Amino acid sequence: MAASMKNVEEIRNRVILEEFGVKNVHTTDFPGNYPGFVDTWNMQAFQKNFRIDVVHLDESSMEFDMVGIDASIANAFRRILLAEVPTMAIEKVFIYNNTSIVQDEVLAHRLGLIPIKADPRLFEYKNPAEESAEEASEIDTIQLQLKIKCSRNPRASKDTSDPRELYVNHMVYSRDIKWVPIGNQADVFADSCIGPVHDDILIAQLRPGQELDIIMHCVKGVGQDHAKFSPVATASYRLLPEITLLEPVEGEKAERLKRCFSRGVIDLEDIHGKKVAKVVNSRLDTCSREVLRHSDLKNVVKLGRVRDHFIFTVESTGILPPDVLVTEAIKVLMAKCQTFLNELNSTGLE
Structure with missing residues (x-):
């Protein structure tokens, strides 16, 4: 009975990679999926097991582990990062003069996709009733200007x-876009460097006599409305790989085993003059299953993934630091949960 419970526990907690398929692909914690196993959801157990470990953090990217959650929650968190954390982006482009070879609509689209460095938490969403108007308010709009000849x-x-020597201002970059404060924005955002995140984004190429005279309005929005509002270049997750050696692997077999995995996963240690394979860091593995092509190695290794251990990678577009994006995504998720609870309470389905 104990062995049976252990097998059910392994099935519940691991995804096994086999030669011609994947076993235990269930990713849900919903009770009743595993006969004979008590899997009723428990708040105390969740609080004890759940954790977030930050592995890497810099100005543009972040890697962290989210452990002890269901795949549906992990995916909801990823989707919120992509589509529901608000940012500021160029929404309206007023072209007063464009004598370049770039068509107005193409130029407007290129401008809209330039990430704008501005904290969206300091602005309000534009009133839908005013979206058709050209008037801009200091509480919901950032005005930018591109004027170059x-x-x-x-x-x-x-x-x-060389055009770089023959002409002046023949390459139009995002650095040429200037912020034009509205109302009291010059005082309120005196310490903020509002403008494009990157100053080397090529917008257009000009020749003598050609010019651009453009006014742009940035508003607050979310990625589900348009990709230009998405705050991340990418947000993805993968399950933690788990590699288990079922028996000692020595000599030439150990060297071949090492080459079957990503660098740093398997290492060789000297034991009594023999090279013996050892799993050093299974996290680095890409789960290619290369080892299963070797008839004498495929039965000595067990490849799996930990079902509730998610490795998240978040790359910011530069509008907000990645750790701030993660915090804002958590707030959005909490707000969704609260809305759902309020709906249950209002209908008497507590």
């Missing part, structure tokens, strides 16, 4: 054919 360089060498 290309001309010939009078100091250019007569023998050169």
